[in-house]
Amino acid sequence: NNPKVPSRIKAIIEGNGEDPGPVMADMGRRLEAWGADFLVIxxxxxxxxxxxxxxxxxxxxxxxxxxxxxxxxxxxxxETHIGMLASPAVAITKLYTRRFDTLGMTEVWPDKEHQDRLFNIIRQVKAGGISLDLHRQYAQVCDHLKDQGVGVAIVACTELSALGGNDLPLDTIDASQVLAEAIVRMVKHPSEYPLTGHPGSSRISGNNNR
Structure with a gap:
């Protein structure tokens, strides 16, 4: 963690912040020089x-x-419609959009009202304010996605990962969990760079278990 990395929110959402790329690149070079075998973001x-x-x-x-x-x-x-549970910056950067397009899948984002609510949830979790009420609001956003025909949603925000996913009304795949499992695989099998996800425990089933 480096508190000197410029704000991604200011750079991407507000459009008036310093580019974090050079600072992150410098961090990568330093970690490599200190002996890191691989890097994760x-x-x-x-x-x-x-x-x-x-x-x-x-x-x-x-x-x-x-x-x-x-x-x-x-x-x-x-599944053809993949729900997105993330900050607005992920939508703006289209990080998942291009990849899903090649698979014939379509991202489904909450409407403005629910996305604003989700962003507020993220801010409260970041401030250490996890509560039952936040869980309830989070589940309501998931219900909103489910009503739009979403069968599975990606939890693409570490603050949302902190809320858990076992009691949500739809299936989720937690990006943080997927990454953590990839790290473990790479440590155990350093010759095999994990280019693909590993089906299994990364998947969290909601109440509508398949």
Whole structure:
């Protein structure tokens, strides 16, 4: 963690902040120099700067977005509408959009009212305000996606991951969990760079279990 990384929110959403890419690239070079075997970026939005980091180092940088999309393809190949539970920055950067387009899948985002509510939930969790009421609001956003024909949603925000997913009204794939499992696999099998998601425990089933 580096508190000196410029705000991604200001750079992407507000459009008036310093580019975080060079700072992240420098972090990558330093970690490589200190002996890191590979790098991870445990933030969906920060993957907007993935290329800047990978181009700065010679060691692998695990791409969480690719892992998650491959997980969806492996576990939910028949789904055509994939719900997105993330900050507005993920929508603006289209990090998942291009990859889903190649699979014939379509992202489904909450409408403005529910997306604003979701962003408020993210802010409250970031401030340490996890509560039963936040869980209830989160479930309501998921219900909203389910009403739009969504069968599975990607939890693409670490703050939302902190709320858990076992009691949600639809199936979810947690990007943070997918990444964590990929890290474990890479540590156990360093010769095998994890290019694809691994079907299994990354999938969290909601109340509408298949």
């Amino acid at each position: 445990p933030c969906n939005t920060a993957h907007f700067y993935y290329d800047a980091v990978q181009e700065a180092v010679k060691i692998p940088v695990i791409n969480m977005i690719d892992l998650v999309v491959n997980q969806v393809k492996a576990d939910f190949a028949r």
